[in-house]
Amino acid sequence: MSGGIREQFEIDLQSIDDQLVEMTRLVGSAMARSTTALLDADLPLAESVIAADEQVDALHHDLEERALVLIARQSPVATDLRTLIAALRMSADLERMGDLARHVSKLARLRYPNSAVPAELRSYIVEMGHIAERLVLKTGTIIANRDLKAAEELEADDDEMDRIHREMFAKLLAPDWKHGVETAVDITLLSRYYERYGDHAVGVCRRVVFLVTGDHAAAHGEPVSDQL
Amino acid sequence: MSGGIREQFEIDLQSIDDQLVEMTRLVGSAMARSTTALLDADLPLAESVIAADEQVDALHHDLEERALVLIARQSPVATDLRTLIAALRMSADLERMGDLARHVSKLARLRYPNSAVPAELRSYIVEMGHIAERLVLKTGTIIANRDLKAAEELEADDDEMDRIHREMFAKLLAPDWKHGVETAVDITLLSRYYERYGDHAVGVCRRVVFLVTGDHAAAHGEPVSDQL
Numbered sequence: 001m002s003g004g005i006r007e008q009f010e011i012d013l014q015s016i017d018d019q020l021v022e023m024t025r026l027v028g029s030a031m032a033r034s035t036t037a038l039l040d041a042d043l044p045l046a047e048s049v050i051a052a053d054e055q056v057d058a059l060h061h062d063l064e065e066r067a068l069v070l071i072a073r074q075s076p077v078a079t080d081l082r083t084l085i086a087a088l089r090m091s092a093d094l095e096r097m098g099d100l101a102r103h104v105s106k107l108a109r110l111r112y113p114n115s116a117v118p119a120e121l122r123s124y125i126v127e128m129g130h131i132a133e134r135l136v137l138k139t140g141t142i143i144a145n146r147d148l149k150a151a152e153e154l155e156a157d158d159d160e161m162d163r164i165h166r167e168m169f170a171k172l173l174a175p176d177w178k179h180g181v182e183t184a185v186d187i188t189l190l191s192r193y194y195e196r197y198g199d200h201a202v203g204v205c206r207r208v209v210f211l212v213t214g215d216h217a218a219a220h221g222e223p224v225s226d227q228l
Numbered sequence: 229m230s231g232g233i234r235e236q237f238e239i240d241l242q243s244i245d246d247q248l249v250e251m252t253r254l255v256g257s258a259m260a261r262s263t264t265a266l267l268d269a270d271l272p273l274a275e276s277v278i279a280a281d282e283q284v285d286a287l288h289h290d291l292e293e294r295a296l297v298l299i300a301r302q303s304p305v306a307t308d309l310r311t312l313i314a315a316l317r318m319s320a321d322l323e324r325m326g327d328l329a330r331h332v333s334k335l336a337r338l339r340y341p342n343s344a345v346p347a348e349l350r351s352y353i354v355e356m357g358h359i360a361e362r363l364v365l366k367t368g369t370i371i372a373n374r375d376l377k378a379a380e381e382l383e384a385d386d387d388e389m390d391r392i393h394r395e396m397f398a399k400l401l402a403p404d405w406k407h408g409v410e411t412a413v414d415i416t417l418l419s420r421y422y423e424r425y426g427d428h429a430v431g432v433c434r435r436v437v438f439l440v441t442g443d444h445a446a447a448h449g450e451p452v453s454d455q456l
Binding site: 077078092177185188 | 405
């Protein structure tokens with residue numbers, strides 16, 4: 001590429017990175033608001049998350065189009081191409097995170113005016129919500145700054161998410177469970193939504209680690225949590 | 229591209245299509261065997277599905293590498309580029325379908341020597357297994373032959389999967405449910421695995437429809453079932 005084209009290409013790549021960071025902000029906000037809507041049985045808040053997911057979908061489709069146009073016009077090779085393909089996949093992960101946040105809000109809406117979460121499990125959901133916020137904040141930092149240290153911390157946060165996921169299951173299956181089947185089903189799904197949200201954040205970050213280090217195993221390793 | 233290069237490129241594209249079809253065969257077999265392992269509490273069969281998922285993962289990573297090398301070397305534009313990007317995404321969907329089949333086998337293993345499925349729900353799981361087989365067979369045909377008619381039928385099959393998914397939930401939540409919380413949690417997860425498996429098959433087929441017709445809405449529309 002000539003200097004001017006190269007310069008424009010760098011600007012285009014940066015703009016795609018910025019859009020990915022913006023997507024982390026939106027799906028982070030969506031999950032934070034979903035957690036509140038769930039715990040407070042706040043119907044308008046749940047509705048607003050469900051409606052706002054369109055924005056994330058639109059950003060995802062816009063990013064896909066822009067990346068494809070760049071690939072087609074510039075015929076990038078090696079690192080540039082890998083960066084664009086990685087961006088496409090990160091965008092797909094982020095879009096899915098938005099869906100999962102919306103699923104939480106849909107469950108809040110379904111159980112309104114009750115809360116789907118019994119009092120004794122609220123602290124678990126609060127904690128999963130906090131971890132989700134930390135995960136997605138770090139994901140934004142990792143995309144923006146190629147920050148490998150943050151990527152390591154993020155894996156530890158996700159381990160913590162998995163630990164709570166397992167604890168919730170233990171609670172459901174304990175002989176003294178007294179909240180009935182409907183609540184057990186709700187909690188099963190909710191816990192899985194948060195856990196999958198964490199897995200997709202890990203997926204995004206491993207893509208970045210791969211771009212920086214070329215460590216393919218890190219990029220493709222299955223999250224430990226993606227098991228029953 | 230010159231004639232010879234074009235010819236080689238067509239061969240490479242065909243080989244990628246063949247690999248996608250091979251992946252549909254593997255993830256179809258995995259789900260069929262998982263369903264049997266689950267219903268018969270067949271531990272060796274479950275273990276074999278869990279072990280065999282590596283093959284699908286390996287095909288997925290191999291396809292990714294080959295598509296990236298093709299994009300990098302040939303700098304394809306327009307239709308060829310879209311075909312390769314679509315293949316990358318279809319491969320990711322198929323890899324995920326393999327994971328979901330493995331999840332079913334893991335649950336079969338977890339409950340061995342019992343079956344996770346109570347007698348009165350066996351017919352639902354049998355039916356979901358059959359639909360999964362039909363879906364993945366059609367997915368293979370659609371990839372191989374760009375068969376839009378089969379793509380329409382596949383959407384109808386997936387609607388049927390969603391109907392059974394909802395019926396299972398209704399069963400769980402009925403006042404006369406007598407199988408306890410653990411079974412309710414198992415059935416919740418199982419039903420969701422089958423339903424998501426169907427969604428990913430729909431995702432693959434919409435990519436093909438998009439390649440043939442350019443109908444972006446069809447490619448990006450969210451499966452109706454991907455809701456609580």
